[in-house]
Structures are given as structure tokens and as C-alpha cells.
Amino acid sequence: MTSQENYGELIDLRGRAAYRPDVASLARSQLAAARAEAKLTEEEFAELLSPMLGWPVTAEAVHAWETVTVPPGDALVAAGLVRHSTPTTPATQPSVDLVGQLISDRFSDVTAVYASRSEFMSSMPPHRLFDGAKSIDAVGLSLNLICQQYSLPSLCSLLESGTMIRCLFLDPEGEGIKRREEEERYPPGHLSALNALNIQTLQQRVLGQISPEAQARLQIALYDETIRFNVITVDARLCVVQPYLPETRGVDSPTILVQRRWPTAGLFPIFGQVFTSLWERSVRL
Incomplete structure (x- = not known):
């Protein structure tokens, strides 16, 4: 297949002024991917996020963020920290400090x-x-x-x-x-x-x-x-x-x-x- 044929398969969004990316769906997918990579249940993920956010997170809230509602911005940031840190569970390390862990990895x-x-x-x-x-x-x-x-x-x-x-x-x-x-x-x-x-x-x-x-x-x-x-x-x-x-x-x-x-x-x-x-x-x- 030639490079010209490859380019022919691309869609120029400049011609689609009404196009809007589904940002809410992307946010839900990011949070769900963070939990999946950490291999945590919704309950465990909620327990891990709560001290990082400074307010109680429930398993029901996690389920909703992944399926129907838009996750809060701070929850997305916390989920990103979980995703880029060493996998753990509250059951094995209840006082884990993910922010401190990421800092210590670098400094x-x-x-x-x-x-x-x-x-x-x-x-x-x-x-x-x-x-x-x-x-x-x-x-x-x-x-x-x-x-x-x-x-x-x-x-x-x-x-x-x-x-x-x-x-x-x-x-x-x-x-x-x-x-x-x-x-x-x-x-x-x-x-x-x-x-x-x-x-x-x-x-x-x-x-x-x-x-x-x-x-x-x-x-x-x-x-x-x-x-x-x-x-x-x-x-x-x-x-x-x-x-x-x-x-x-x-x-x-x-x-x-x-x-x-x-x-x-x-x-x-x-x-x-x-x-x-x-x-x-x-x-x-």
C-alpha cells in the first residue's frame, strides 16, 4: 500500500466543524484503566483514593465514575498517581503514601x-x-x-x-x-x-x-x-x-x-x- 493510499484513509477534522471529542468518556476510561492496572476492586480503589483526596470515596462512586458520571478532576489526578506507582492494595499496605512513593522514586x-x-x-x-x-x-x-x-x-x-x-x-x-x-x-x-x-x-x-x-x-x-x-x-x-x-x-x-x-x-x-x-x-x- 502506498503512502498516498495511507493518507487517503485519514479524516480531516477541519472539515467537520461540529466534531467534539467525548471527553467525559475518555475521563471514565482513564479512571477505569488505572483501577484495572492496579488490580484493585472498586472497594479497594475507593479506600486507596480516600486519603489522597482528603474526603471519603465509596465503591458506588467509583462505579459511577467509570460508567455514567464524569470523574472529578482531583480523582483523575489521584488515579494517575495510582497508575504510575507500584501496585498495592489497602489490605496489604493500609498506610501507603503514593505521592511520597513517587517522589522517593525520583529524589x-x-x-x-x-x-x-x-x-x-x-x-x-x-x-x-x-x-x-x-x-x-x-x-x-x-x-x-x-x-x-x-x-x-x-x-x-x-x-x-x-x-x-x-x-x-x-x-x-x-x-x-x-x-x-x-x-x-x-x-x-x-x-x-x-x-x-x-x-x-x-x-x-x-x-x-x-x-x-x-x-x-x-x-x-x-x-x-x-x-x-x-x-x-x-x-x-x-x-x-x-x-x-x-x-x-x-x-x-x-x-x-x-x-x-x-x-x-x-x-x-x-x-x-x-x-x-x-x-x-x-x-x-
Whole structure:
């Protein structure tokens, strides 16, 4: 058959001004196809859609959407998420979060990325990050987020309430901080003085204001290595990560927010290990 003959079988809709596609039928077919691909009954599909839509969906409504009525727009979007996610049933996974699953498929356990630390702090100020925490592990250069941006009375209150805090500073007298000063083009001793001040703040203004029991919950240590990341983990579930880039100050570096989704997979365990390995090689104060 020639290409001309093929074209002869096509219908030019420009000559049919009255033509209107049956959009309602297409919508019903899309919703029915999503349920069929997920291998769900009408009851199971309704149960899966309800938390996604934020309102109760019945099996009768699903049946009607597939046969006679036009499905709501949000129901079609939710059905599309079901269609492109891993098949599941409410009976086996009643709390499945399909939106979270799709996001994690693309971005692992990264929940947000900010262009700088200031942009991150505008979205998540220190009190939102730390208030009510049971454990905080921090490694970086000067740990300003804890020592300067979070109020000292709040820090003391956390320790008195039972929070365990481990702070790992770049040694103010080490070679690593000298290399960082050169890279950020600071005069010699600039970052060293800031580190020494923050360490002194914790030792004198925090430890000096709390009970002996609370003092034992604040551990301070030093490491002297090439700095690569600033990592803060809260309650072994939330992690704030900043890379140290060439010739870029830490405050100007991108900030990544990671929320633990799995026990051993994803980025959270990787950055958690960054702290653990440096802490094991550190010198306690």
C-alpha cells in the first residue's frame, strides 16, 4: 500500500466543524484503566483514593465514575498517581503514601533543596528544627546554626529535658581549618577565632548554666581533616546537609534537607555515617 493510499484513509477534522471529542468518556476510561492496572476492586480503589483526596470515596462512586458520571478532576489526578506507582492494595499496605512513593522514586529521601543556608533558615528556622528534639548530632566547621542562630536558653532547656547533643568542630588550631581559610580567602586566624568562640560559648555559657546531669548530655569534640560537609541530624530521622564548595563560604552553599524513609537505603544513612566516622576519630574536650 502506498503512502498516498495511507493518507487517503485519514479524516480531516477541519472539515467537520461540529466534531467534539467525548471527553467525559475518555475521563471514565482513564479512571477505569488505572483501577484495572492496579488490580484493585472498586472497594479497594475507593479506600486507596480516600486519603489522597482528603474526603471519603465509596465503591458506588467509583462505579459511577467509570460508567455514567464524569470523574472529578482531583480523582483523575489521584488515579494517575495510582497508575504510575507500584501496585498495592489497602489490605496489604493500609498506610501507603503514593505521592511520597513517587517522589522517593525520583529524589530518594531528599525532601527539599535550598540555594543557600539563609534560604533554608527562612523556610525552617532553628527553633522548628531543634525544639522538642531528643538527639542532635552536628559536624561541620563552626556549627553556627546551633551556637549562634539557636537561642542559648533554648539549648539549655533541651539539655535539661534530656536531649543528647554531640557537637563536632573543625579543630581551631589544626591544619584543616587553615586550608579552609585559604580556600575561602579569609585572613589567617579568622575562622579559627570563630570556632574557638563557639566552643567557648558551649563550654562556659551553656555547660556553666545547667545541672551536672544535663552537662553529661552535651559532648564536644574536635577533628582535623579536610572539611567536606556540614551535617546535622535530628532524632535519627531528619538530616540537614551542606557541602563545602571551592572558594564558597559555607553560608552560601546549597542546603539539602533529607528525611529518613528506610532503615538502610537512601541518603540519610550515608550522611549519618559521615558524622559517625568523624566522631570515632575525634578528640573529646
